[in-house]
Amino acid sequence: xxxxxxxxxxxxxxxxxxxxxxxxxxxxxxxxxxxxxxxxxxxxxxxxxxxxxxxxxxxxxxxxxxxxxxxxxxxxxxxxxxxxxxxxxxxxxxxxxxxxxxxxxxxxxxxxxxxxxxxxxxxxxxxxxxxxxxxxxxxxxxxxxxxxxxxxxxx
Amino acid sequence: xxxxxxxxxxxxxxxxxxxxxxxxxxxxxxxxxxxxxxxxxxxxxxxxxxxxxxxxxxxxxxxxxxxxxxxxxxxxxxxxxxxxxxxxxxxxxxxxxxxxxxxxxxxxxxxxxxxxxxxxxxxxxxxxxxxxxxxxxxxxxxxxxxxxxxxxxxx
DNA sequence: CAAATCTCAGCGGCACTGAAATTT
DNA sequence: CAAATTTCAGTGACGCTGAGATTT
Numbered sequence: 001x002x003x004x005x006x007x008x009x010x011x012x013x014x015x016x017x018x019x020x021x022x023x024x025x026x027x028x029x030x031x032x033x034x035x036x037x038x039x040x041x042x043x044x045x046x047x048x049x050x051x052x053x054x055x056x057x058x059x060x061x062x063x064x065x066x067x068x069x070x071x072x073x074x075x076x077x078x079x080x081x082x083x084x085x086x087x088x089x090x091x092x093x094x095x096x097x098x099x100x101x102x103x104x105x106x107x108x109x110x111x112x113x114x115x116x117x118x119x120x121x122x123x124x125x126x127x128x129x130x131x132x133x134x135x136x137x138x139x140x141x142x143x144x145x146x147x148x149x150x151x152x153x154x155x
Numbered sequence: 156x157x158x159x160x161x162x163x164x165x166x167x168x169x170x171x172x173x174x175x176x177x178x179x180x181x182x183x184x185x186x187x188x189x190x191x192x193x194x195x196x197x198x199x200x201x202x203x204x205x206x207x208x209x210x211x212x213x214x215x216x217x218x219x220x221x222x223x224x225x226x227x228x229x230x231x232x233x234x235x236x237x238x239x240x241x242x243x244x245x246x247x248x249x250x251x252x253x254x255x256x257x258x259x260x261x262x263x264x265x266x267x268x269x270x271x272x273x274x275x276x277x278x279x280x281x282x283x284x285x286x287x288x289x290x291x292x293x294x295x296x297x298x299x300x301x302x303x304x305x306x307x308x309x310x
Numbered sequence: 311c312a313a314a315t316c317t318c319a320g321c322g323g324c325a326c327t328g329a330a331a332t333t334t
Numbered sequence: 335c336a337a338a339t340t341t342c343a344g345t346g347a348c349g350c351t352g353a354g355a356t357t358t
Contacts, residue, residue: 008221010205012270017277017289018183019202020296023223025180026349027303028173033323042323047174050165061339066163068178070326075341097333097339115167122172128302129295134172137295140288141175147283148182181325188347197347216315225350230317252315252357 028125035117039110044069044077045086046118049111052087052103059098086110183280190272194265199224199232200241201273204266207242207258214253241265 013019036042047067052058055066064074078101081087086107092098103111126134168174191197202222207213210221219229233256236242241262247253258266281289 009223010202010209010221012205012209013202013222014297015293016273017293017296018180018187018273018280020293020300021176021180021183022198022348024296024299025173025176026223027299028176029323029349032173043177044324047165047168050167054165054167059339060341066165067168068164068181070324071340072326072342073324095334095339099340118171118173125173126299128298133295133298136291138170138172138175140284140292140295141172141179142169143283143288144179144182144281145175177324184325184347199348214315225348226316227318227350228348250315250358254316 024125028121031121031124032118035121036114039113039117041110041114042077044073045081046111046114048074048077048081048101049086049103049107049114052101053108053111057100057102059092060101061098063101081107179280183276186276186279187273190276191269194268194272196265196269197232197235199228200236201266201269203229203232203236203256204241204258204262204269207256208263208266212255212257214247215256216253218256236262 032043036046044067047069048063051063051066058066060074060078061071063069063078064071067074069077078087078089082089084106085104088102088104089099090102092100126137129137187198191201199222202224203218206218206221213221215229215233216226218224218233219226222229224232233242233244237244239261241259243257243259244254245257247255281292284292
């Protein structure tokens with residue numbers, strides 16, 4: 001007798017892309033959460049540190065746009081990062097509505113740590129796929145994302 | 156100047172499968188939520204109705220296992236479905252720990268309604284992909300899911 | 311006794327809304 | 335004036351935990 005959950009899932013669900021996506025994303029979330037938890041971090045922290053490392057200092061609104069994080073959640077995540085000395089917030093003299101957020105050396109070290117544990121989580125997540133299949137998956141997901149980004153520029 | 160969010164996303168994120176998955180799943184959730192909302196339903200409702208339609212009456216624990224829904228959330232969703240006459244709960248005479256959950260004719264009509272709106276949401280979600288690419292995506296996601304189901308039988 | 315089932319109360323990450331205060 | 339930015343308070347779907355009561 002087959003006792004696995006997914007093999008017994010209703011045909012309707014197994015044929016529905018959005019259901020497959022959410023199931024796989026749940027697995028991914030579990031793995032990444034475990035990996036980041038060992039470094040006391042969350043998804044938003046990694047995204048924000050990545051954006052700051054790649055593009056340099058930025059306003060909170062810009063960070064939110066780049067990472068696809070709501071303005072409100074950017075505030076909360078930056079509070080946590082700043083509280084631990086991983087980023088600094090300073091007023092923008094050129095536009096006093098804005099904060100300029102900058103990543104600190106400690107923030108860059110944390111990012112490197114997260115890169116490592118995150119890589120291992122990806123390997124676990126995709127353990128069932130060949131290198132070719134992983135490439136194809138990334139390309140397909142990127143294509144969907146780009147399509148919707150074109151339909152729905154910024155939020 | 157390019158003002159789209161996803162094209163500007165950090166390279167680290169765009170190369171991380173789990174991030175791509177969660178972004179696409181967020182889009183999917185928005186579309187499906189909108190579709191189901193027009194029929195006053197949620198994801199769990201569709202999953203449970205699907206399982207009942209395909210496999211016939213079942214206990215709550217079995218429904219949870221089949222659909223990948225936590226026992227606790229099964230209770231809540233069935234409360235809502237039963238309250239609207241879409242399923243019935245009756246004690247199992249053969250094992251009095253269990254309820255036997257059965258879908259009603261109204262539940263089947265609701266399922267048919269949901270099938271229709273859900274199909275349109277999938278088309279929107281995958282509008283950027285060819286039929287071939289959609290097939291490939293489904294196969295890749297299924298392969299990941301089956302791999303983890305084998306590693307992690309039930310829950 | 312151990313294990314399974316149903317139920318309830320509650321938590322936490324994440325996406326999101328609405329509104330206020332400030333500045334452009 | 336309208337629009338953008340930061341911030342806060344709060345909501346809601348969803349995954350999950352722990353515990354109690356009942357039954358096998």
